[in-house]
Every structure is written in C-alpha cells, then in structure tokens.
Amino acid sequence: MRRSPVRRPAPLRDLVGVGVGPANLSLAALAQPLDGLDAVFLDQSGSFRWHPGLLVEGARLQVPFLADLVTLADPASGWSFLNYLREHERLFPFYLAERFHVRRAEYDAYCRWVAERLPSLRFGHRVDTVGFDPERAVFDVRYTRTEPVDGVESRGRVSTRAVVVGVGTEPHVPQELRSLWAAPGAPVLHAADYLEHRETLVEAGHVTVVGIGQSGAEIFLDLLRRRPVGRERLHWLGRTEALAPMEYSRLGLEHFTPDYTRYFHGLAEPVRDRLVASQWQLHRGIDDETLTAIHDELYRRALGGGWPDTVITPGVSVHGARRPSPAAIELRLDHAQQNTTGTLATDAVVLATGYRERPLDGVLGDIADRLGRDARGRFRVDERFRLVLDPTIAESGCRVYVQNAERHTHGVGAPDLGLVAWRSASILNDLIGEERYPLPRRSAFTRFGLAGGVMAGP
Ligand SMILES: Cc1cc2nc3c(=O)[nH]c(=O)nc-3n(C[C@H](O)[C@H](O)[C@H](O)COP(=O)(O)OP(=O)(O)OC[C@H]3O[C@@H](n4cnc5c(N)ncnc54)[C@H](O)[C@@H]3O)c2cc1C
Incomplete structure (x- = not known):
C-alpha cells in the first residue's frame, strides 16, 4: 500500500474530539452553535452506529428520552430528540404513545440523524496518538484514515490546545x-x-x-x-x-445526578473504590421490564x-x-x-x-508519562473532567478532557446517558471560560454528605 506524505502543516483547531459515541456527539452538538469555536471530532468507524449488535427488536433505553444528547443542558437546542421527532413528523404519535423510554433502535436513529448533520464530525479517522509540541505549545493529534481512498492509506495531523477523549468501552x-x-x-x-x-x-x-x-x-x-x-x-x-x-427508585436514581457526581469526586480514593464495587445494582442489574x-x-x-x-x-x-x-x-x-x-x-x-473502559494508554501513549496517576496507576481526573497534566503541559494552558473514562473519580454516572449533556456542557463552559450553558447548582433532593462536616437544620 502506498502512503501519502506525512509532513504537512497541521491545521490548528480549538478542540479535537477523539471518538464519536453519544458522549462526544453530545459535545459536538452543544459546540456547534458556539461562534468562533473551531472543533473537529474524529472516529475510526465508517459512520455513527450505537451498539448495532444489540439493537434487539423492542429493547428500550434505560433512561427517559429527556436524556438525549442536549436537552438536560439546553432544552432549546435544535439537536433534541423532540426536534428529531418533529422533523420526522412523529411528534403526535410519540405524545400519544406515552412512553418515556424509547426503543434503543430509535435512539440510534436519532443519534445518526444528528451525526449526519453536524459538519464537525469526521468518520473513518482513527486517532493513533496525541503528542505534545512544547515549542508551539499545542497537542499534535495523529490519525490514520481507516478507509483508504484508491488504495492509498493516508495519515494526517491536526494541532489543538484542547483534546476531549471519548473512546468509550469495548x-x-x-x-x-x-x-x-x-x-x-x-x-x-x-x-x-x-x-x-x-x-x-x-x-x-x-x-x-x-x-x-x-x-x-x-x-x-x-x-x-x-x-x-x-x-x-x-x-x-x-x-x-x-x-x-x-435500582430504579426515584431517590435511588439521584446517584445519576451532578450533585452525586460532585460529592463522589470529593471522597477519598479508597472510599470511591469501595463504593463503585458495592453499587453494582445501580448499573449492572437487569431492568424490571425485561425480567x-x-x-x-x-x-x-x-x-x-x-x-x-x-x-x-x-x-x-x-x-x-x-x-x-x-x-x-x-x-x-x-x-x-x-x-x-x-x-x-x-x-x-x-x-x-x-464491557470495559477502552484503555487510554494507546491514544495518550506519547504523553503518558506526563499524566498524573492515582495509587493504582489510573489517570487522575479533576472535577471538571480534565486529566491532571504535569506542569510543562498544564502551564501552557493546554487541556485533555475525558468522557466516560472517569468512573473511578466521578462514580457510577460516568457511562450513563443521563449525564452526557451536563458533562458536555460542563466541559464546553470550562473550555471557553464562560457559562455559555448555565447548569443547575442543585439537582437532587438527597443531600449527599455533611456540608462542612456539620448537619445544618432545615
Ligand atoms: C448495549 C448497550 C446498551 C446501553 N444502554 C444504555 C442505556 O439505556 N442507558 C444508559 O445510560 N447507558 C447505556 N449504555 C452505556 C453507555 O452509555 C453507552 O455504552 C454509550 O455508548 C457510551 O458512549 P461513549 O460515547 O462514551 O462511548 P461509545 O459509544 O463506546 O463510543 C466510542 C467511540 O469511540 C470510537 N473510538 C475508539 N477508539 C478510537 C480511536 N483511537 N480513534 C477514533 N475513534 C475511536 C469508537 O469507534 C466509538 O465510536 C449501554 C451500553 C451498551 C453496551
């Protein structure tokens, strides 16, 4: 196979997303209306498909349709599930069906509708490594086109100051x-x-x-x-x-809120590890309808x-x-x-x-020794979903965010579709340095933990 020349001036983007599952698709949808934010999202697959081997007829999403790509951060977004229904003239049938939990195949179709319309997505692009160029103070993202054109395997590079890794699970x-x-x-x-x-x-x-x-x-x-x-x-x-x-009780589901995520992040590492193991019924049980x-x-x-x-x-x-x-x-x-x-x-x-989280060591291999690790060698992730970087990168202002690779730091909600829009909006707010998407300060009736160690009265 012939190879195209590798050395070309790499374009500089504000943001490069690695992987386009629901997590980074949500980020791309919420990033689209932000004027002046130049983002591109690369995925190794030929097109968007959401767990195609398990779109069994009748299987339903385990979260209500409001947990689409955008609504819980921006209900006015044109990328909502309700707008998808409107575009397909299915709003009335959906309203009369009174089913909050849509079929998995319908969620996949909705995501594909979004993916086909967002100009920032590039399918057929496998990211090989993310390196750091200290002279330009940028990340250097290298990729390979997974579908060679005319027998030519092409590789490319794109530079950026922010990477969002959303490579999901395998x-x-x-x-x-x-x-x-x-x-x-x-x-x-x-x-x-x-x-x-x-x-x-x-x-x-x-x-x-x-x-x-x-x-x-x-x-x-x-x-x-x-x-x-x-x-x-x-x-x-x-x-x-x-x-x-x-677990599907109303208060039990408050483990999948921003409030619980923040509380969990503040706990000591051994406590977090013990909790994740003990909370298996929150994410590994079987839904009552299937039983x-x-x-x-x-x-x-x-x-x-x-x-x-x-x-x-x-x-x-x-x-x-x-x-x-x-x-x-x-x-x-x-x-x-x-x-x-x-x-x-x-x-x-x-x-x-x-499924297991896809190891990030491959994609982040070139900067692996500059990333903070916890006692068990896992990446440290701060409250705003940023990997902890060593000072040589951190002081340049460059950032690496993760989506759905932070269960050990942010808890059981990390893979949950109900937190996808909130997490994407949190990342975008942090990246652009303003609260473009206002997010709730409180999201649960449960108060997790004691405020300042003291149980205040009502
Ligand atoms: C069958 C199934 C059903 C589920 N149902 C629900 C549900 O009902 N409710 C719920 O809350 N959660 C559910 N989940 C859990 C979870 O939310 C989903 O798995 C979701 O797809 C996670 O999204 P993601 O974007 O993090 O990752 P993924 O969907 O796994 O997407 C990651 C993407 O990254 C790409 N990629 C990987 N490596 C590279 C690379 N080097 N370069 C470029 N691209 C790369 C992959 O091709 C893939 O497209 C379900 C999971 C499964 C398996």
Whole structure:
C-alpha cells in the first residue's frame, strides 16, 4: 500500500474530539452553535452506529428520552430528540404513545440523524496518538484514515490546545474464556456481535448464555422467543448471585445526578473504590421490564403442561472451557455458595460478559508519562473532567478532557446517558471560560454528605 506524505502543516483547531459515541456527539452538538469555536471530532468507524449488535427488536433505553444528547443542558437546542421527532413528523404519535423510554433502535436513529448533520464530525479517522509540541505549545493529534481512498492509506495531523477523549468501552471477554472465544469451531461470540449471528444461534442444538446482566437477559429472552416450545434447550448462567433488578427508585436514581457526581469526586480514593464495587445494582442489574417479559414468556410456554427446557442459574462461574471436537463445547462450572463444580456440554455460547473502559494508554501513549496517576496507576481526573497534566503541559494552558473514562473519580454516572449533556456542557463552559450553558447548582433532593462536616437544620 502506498502512503501519502506525512509532513504537512497541521491545521490548528480549538478542540479535537477523539471518538464519536453519544458522549462526544453530545459535545459536538452543544459546540456547534458556539461562534468562533473551531472543533473537529474524529472516529475510526465508517459512520455513527450505537451498539448495532444489540439493537434487539423492542429493547428500550434505560433512561427517559429527556436524556438525549442536549436537552438536560439546553432544552432549546435544535439537536433534541423532540426536534428529531418533529422533523420526522412523529411528534403526535410519540405524545400519544406515552412512553418515556424509547426503543434503543430509535435512539440510534436519532443519534445518526444528528451525526449526519453536524459538519464537525469526521468518520473513518482513527486517532493513533496525541503528542505534545512544547515549542508551539499545542497537542499534535495523529490519525490514520481507516478507509483508504484508491488504495492509498493516508495519515494526517491536526494541532489543538484542547483534546476531549471519548473512546468509550469495548467488549470484555474474561481471561479464562479467551482461547475458547478465539478458536474456530462451534460459535462462541460476545454479546456485542449477537444480531449478526442470531440465525446461527436460533438453529444451534443447545445454546448457553453466560452473564446475568442486562445484555444476557435480553439475549436469553430473544432466543427463548425464537426457539420451539418444549425444545428451547437454553442455559442462562452467571456469576452474579441473584437475578437482581436494576435500582430504579426515584431517590435511588439521584446517584445519576451532578450533585452525586460532585460529592463522589470529593471522597477519598479508597472510599470511591469501595463504593463503585458495592453499587453494582445501580448499573449492572437487569431492568424490571425485561425480567417480567422473561417470566411471562416462560409461563406462556408452561401452559400446555411441563416446564420449558431452560435452565437459569445465578451464582455460577464458568472457570474454564474446552472443545472436545470442533463442533462441541464443554464449559467447566463452579457454584461458590454450594461449593460444587460441574461441566456443561453445549453447541454455542454467547458471552454476555460486559464491557470495559477502552484503555487510554494507546491514544495518550506519547504523553503518558506526563499524566498524573492515582495509587493504582489510573489517570487522575479533576472535577471538571480534565486529566491532571504535569506542569510543562498544564502551564501552557493546554487541556485533555475525558468522557466516560472517569468512573473511578466521578462514580457510577460516568457511562450513563443521563449525564452526557451536563458533562458536555460542563466541559464546553470550562473550555471557553464562560457559562455559555448555565447548569443547575442543585439537582437532587438527597443531600449527599455533611456540608462542612456539620448537619445544618432545615
Ligand atoms: C448495549 C448497550 C446498551 C446501553 N444502554 C444504555 C442505556 O439505556 N442507558 C444508559 O445510560 N447507558 C447505556 N449504555 C452505556 C453507555 O452509555 C453507552 O455504552 C454509550 O455508548 C457510551 O458512549 P461513549 O460515547 O462514551 O462511548 P461509545 O459509544 O463506546 O463510543 C466510542 C467511540 O469511540 C470510537 N473510538 C475508539 N477508539 C478510537 C480511536 N483511537 N480513534 C477514533 N475513534 C475511536 C469508537 O469507534 C466509538 O465510536 C449501554 C451500553 C451498551 C453496551
């Protein structure tokens, strides 16, 4: 493959966004009306797609539609979900439907509508590194075009004084299952690729879904609905000790507010770590509607007498696996509460084993030794979503912001779509040095912590 010349004067932008998922798409939408702010957003994908492998029919967003890209920071923005509906002449049907939680596919379509109209987005651009040029006091962002034109792989550079990294998450496969997943033979796939392989799974003799979270529940339900009554031949297993519903009480949801985010950021690092681990039901449970739908479907299948041919067992770890032949899979199971082990023969496995934050060390590798780290080597992120930089960069006024890479510093709300618009607006206000988007000083009825150590009266 021929390469185009690398050395060209790099254009200087006010802001470069790395990655265009909902987080940086929100930032791009809120940045668009800001006069004089020259921003560009680069994403390695060919176009905007939101978790395409899991846009299962009927699956809904777990946040109300008001948690779109802009509304909770700027309800008057033209990039709102309601304006998307107006443009598509669907406002009245939506109003009459009275459903606050829209379908996941509709959220994806709305985001694509925004992405196709924002001039600042560049798809097919993978950011390789962000370096720092001390002479010009700018970041040097290097990228590769992921879709070569006429066989020419082109690389480029853009300079900027502010970078917002929004590279999101990637599918996680536990170490003990990696070789099973990577080897050819009977299908073993991550939930992120579910829809692409659904027909194969529907036709497989026996299917095991590993992982008792939201994706595992949705896939189990979808397969259950598509397999013959009495011959479902489905196992659903996971390490989680119970089929726990996701916390969805009104006051419980106040953990996903700016107030809780600020409170959490002020806590000591060991306390924050302990809290994130203990709050799994706030973000790793299963929504009540999906659990009800699974029970309904199982009940319907039991009406003719007998039980559906399904096994649902929480508290089970899959601690190993092998392929006795290319067409067969054997999982080694472990039940901690019972202190028992067993094996399960199956013909296909779906690993609904979650997602992990994409490591930033690749993209930020060139400045990695200039970034502040905590006791566990993670990046330190200040209250305004800025990475803590060493003085040589910090004193130049250059900044690196992160979106959805700060759960360890800002809490369970980091990946939540309900905080996306607020976080984007906070970043833009900080960047331009004025409160262009006025943000609420109070956002929850709960008062988190004692103000100044003293419990004031009403
Ligand atoms: C199936 C699913 C459903 C979810 N549903 C909800 C929900 O209902 N409510 C909720 O609050 N949260 C939900 N979440 C959690 C979360 O909000 C979403 O995952 C959301 O997509 C996160 O947005 P993001 O912009 O941070 O990252 P992502 O959506 O992961 O986007 C990151 C982007 O960065 C790009 N990228 C990565 N590396 C580079 C690079 N080097 N150069 C250029 N581009 C790069 C990727 O191509 C990608 O487009 C869900 C998550 C999943 C997996």
